[in-house]
Amino acid sequence: MNKQSFSADNAGSIRSVSSPVVVALDYPDQTQALAMAALLNPHQCRVKVGKELFTAAGPAIVEALHKLGFEVFLDLKFHDIPNTCAKAVAAAADLGVWMVNVHASGGRRMMEAARNEIDKKTHKPLLIGVTVLTSMERADLADIGLDIEPRVQVERLAKLTENSGLDGVVCSAQEVDLIRAACGKEFLTVTPGIRPEGSEQGDQRRVLTPRQALDAGVNYMVIGRPITQAADPALACERILAGLS
């Protein structure tokens, strides 16, 4: 297992950042993503590369962000047969990323295969399972045949993720209490759906403010549009960080 907290040393990565904030660089190209990164301080936050940016810019964007001194969460949410998923996370490890994730709903064998591949690597990124997307509410789960509250499915998938040997889960900050009770305090929680007071909720459904998330005990909070779409992104990030101290 490769457990880290935001104050722990992250062997093999750029640096260890004593901050829970991970800024989502959701941009259509490398130029815009790097312009945003240039406004951020790699001592104060990490960055996340997701499907849009990675599809457009490829591994070069990870390398460029590493050169700027950022630790990178590669948020590609792999979900495939065990062999394919395992090879994908292995390729992510070879990029030197700090964190990579898979969909927990891919099941135990898929997650165990991913764990085994990461464990063979010299550089072992944190391996995280996505439970229920923070954009989903009860009605969305009903649409896919799950007539239950998101919390129920989150707890079920968090236990499966832990039993499959992963380091933590993506969930809403609203569910951190549940995860702590079910999986203990060493198990990491990575929480998108963070909305500072007064900011647009957009497509997110299960949200908390940064301060509420910190008080709930999240390890890492992923924040995109409230920073990247702000009139002054650097100031927006600074205000969020100030509210956490």
Ligand SMILES: O=c1ccn([C@@H]2O[C@H](COP(=O)(O)O)[C@@H](O)[C@H]2O)c(=O)[nH]1
């Ligand atoms: O359940 C999930 C999993 C991933 N995300 C990602 O986090 C960011 C959130 O961005 P905002 O602009 O702050 O909404 C985005 O990149 C998502 O792909 C998530 O929101 N929920």
